[in-house]
Every structure is written in C-alpha cells, then in structure tokens.
Amino acid sequence: MATEEGLCVTSSLTNLGDIAEYVAGRASAAGLDEERTFEVQMAVDEACTNSIQHAYRGHNTGELRVCCFREGDDFVVEITDFGAPFDPQSIPAPDVTGPLEERSIGGLGVYLMRQLMDSVQFRADPQSGNVVVMRKSTRISAT
Amino acid sequence: MQITTTHLKRCSLIRLEGRFDSNTSPDLQQAIRQVLDAGVFRIVLDMQGVEFFGSAAIRVLVMTYKECRRWNRGDVRLCQVPERIVRVLDLAGISPLVQMFPDCTLAVGSF
Numbered sequence: 001m002a003t004e005e006g007l008c009v010t011s012s013l014t015n016l017g018d019i020a021e022y023v024a025g026r027a028s029a030a031g032l033d034e035e036r037t038f039e040v041q042m043a044v045d046e047a048c049t050n051s052i053q054h055a056y057r058g059h060n061t062g063e064l065r066v067c068c069f070r071e072g073d074d075f076v077v078e079i080t081d082f083g084a085p086f087d088p089q090s091i092p093a094p095d096v097t098g099p100l101e102e103r104s105i106g107g108l109g110v111y112l113m114r115q116l117m118d119s120v121q122f123r124a125d126p127q128s129g130n131v132v133v134m135r136k137s138t139r140i141s142a143t
Numbered sequence: 144m145q146i147t148t149t150h151l152k153r154c155s156l157i158r159l160e161g162r163f164d165s166n167t168s169p170d171l172q173q174a175i176r177q178v179l180d181a182g183v184f185r186i187v188l189d190m191q192g193v194e195f196f197g198s199a200a201i202r203v204l205v206m207t208y209k210e211c212r213r214w215n216r217g218d219v220r221l222c223q224v225p226e227r228i229v230r231v232l233d234l235a236g237i238s239p240l241v242q243m244f245p246d247c248t249l250a251v252g253s254f
Contacts, residue, residue, distance in 0.1 A: 013164075013165055013166035014166055016162075016164045016165065016166050017162060017164070017166070020162070020164075020195070035227065038227050041195070042195070042197060042231065045164050045165075045195070045197050046197060046198055049164070049165040049197070049198075049199065052165075053165070094235075095236075096234075096235055096236030097236055099240070100205055100208050100209065100237070100240050100241075101209055101212070103205065108198040108201060108202065108235060109197075109198040111234075111235075112197075112198055112231070112234060112235065115234045116234070
C-alpha cells in the first residue's frame with residue numbers, strides 16, 4: 001500500500017536544501033536509518049541538480065516535483081521535471097579508478113545515484129515530463 | 144554553509160561547515176581559487192563540520208587536487224572527514240588518492 005505526498009518547487013539550485021530536508025523527513029518516517037537516509041538525500045540532490053542544470057539548462061522558473069512514498073519494503077522517490085528530455089544513458093560513465101590528473105569531470109552525479117540507491121530508472125515523455133524513480137529498501141539487510 | 148580560511152606558515156587551512164551541494168559548491172571553488180591565486184598550493188581542508196558533499200563539491204576537490212599537484216608544487220589534504228563523507232569519496236574513487244588525517248595538526252604537519 002502506497003501513501004503519497006509531494007513537494008513542488010521551482011527549478012532553482014537554492015531549493016536543494018529544502019528538498020534534502022523534505023526527503024530526509026520522509027525517509028526516516030518510512031523507517032530508513034540515518035545512514036541510508038543520507039544516501040537517499042545524496043541521490044535526490046544529484047537527480048534534482050541534473051533536472052535543473054540539464055533539463056532546464058539552469059533556468060530557475062521550471063517546475064520540479066519530488067514525491068516520496070513507501071511501496072512494500074521500498075522507500076521510493078519520484079522526481080519529475082518538464083524541461084528538455086534528458087537521456088542519462090548519453091552520459092558516459094565516469095572514470096573512478098585512474099589517476100585523478102587524467103579523469104574527466106562529468107558523469108559523476110548519475111554514477112553516484114546508481115551507487116547510492118538500490119534501483120534508478122529514467123523515463124521521458126512529452127506529456128509527463130522527465131521522471132526519475134529511485135528505490136531504496138527499508139530492510140537493513142539489503143544493501 | 145561556511146568557509147573559513149586561515150593562512151599558516153606551511154599551508155592554508157580551510158575549514159568547511161554545512162552543505163556543499165551544486166548550489167553552494169561555487170562558493171567553495173571561489174574560496175579555494177583565492178588561495179591558489181595567492182600562490183599557495185599546500186592546502187588542508189578541515190571537513191569536520193561538513194554535512195553534505197555532492198558531486199559538484201567532489202569536482203571542486205578534483206580541480207584543487209590537480210591544480211595543487213601540478214609541477215609537484217603542492218597537494219590538497221583532508222582532515223577530520225566524517226565517516227559518511229568518506230564513503231562518498233570512496234564511491235567516487237577519491238579516497239585512495241587524497242591523503243586524509245584524523246586531526247588538523249597531523250594534516251598541517253604533514254607538509
């Protein structure tokens with residue numbers, strides 16, 4: 001059974017703090033411990049940054065919706081924007097093993113999202129916008 | 144978010160507090176840029192008060208690392224890094240490359 005609540009803000013980087021606070025509250029209410037709540041916060045921050053910087057190209061008048069709910073054992077976060085379609089598959093995976101001097105600087109956000117969450121799915125369509133759905137199990141044993 | 148820079152004999156010590164996300168990381172970049180522009184390439188970042196360190200902040204750290212180490216002229220070292228931030232640096236593959244110290248005295252003394 002899913003209960004759903006949402007936060008709707010403009011696509012400004014200055015709202016990232018409020019989004020993080022909102023998500024942290026919902027995550028701990030859903031039973032995530034402090035560490036896992038922090039990981040969800042990080043992933044949400046990266047996803048919202050992508051929406052603002054890539055989908056809205058830095059324009060701060062777009063709409064950004066963040067919805068959190070519990071589905072079975074999962075804490076689910078859905079982030080929706082109505083900016084330009086954004087294809088995360090187009091972002092090359094970052095190099096996280098080579099010498100720092102030789103590493104390129106991009107791709108880290110999506111990479112961290114995938115590392116921090118149990119699943120990350122993207123979909124884009126002209127009607128419902130760009131949607132990122134991220135899941136984190138509320139069961140401690142699932143890492 | 145607060146950034147406090149102290150110039151010491153051996154290096155500059157920059158104390159970071161609060162959230163470093165893509166909104167606030169440009170301020171971090173600017174603070175570090177000022178130190179680099181002053182010709183100081185030995186930098187210690189005191190991370191004790193850091194609550195959040197996202198990919199934008201990690202990019203600033205990587206930029207700082209590259210700038211400081213160019214021509215072997217210095218380094219950026221971290222101290223008092225909270226466990227959860229270490230984990231983020233682990234994921235980003237930064238931990239094995241950047242020296243971390245349990246306290247500021249050791250970090251500053253390492254230069």
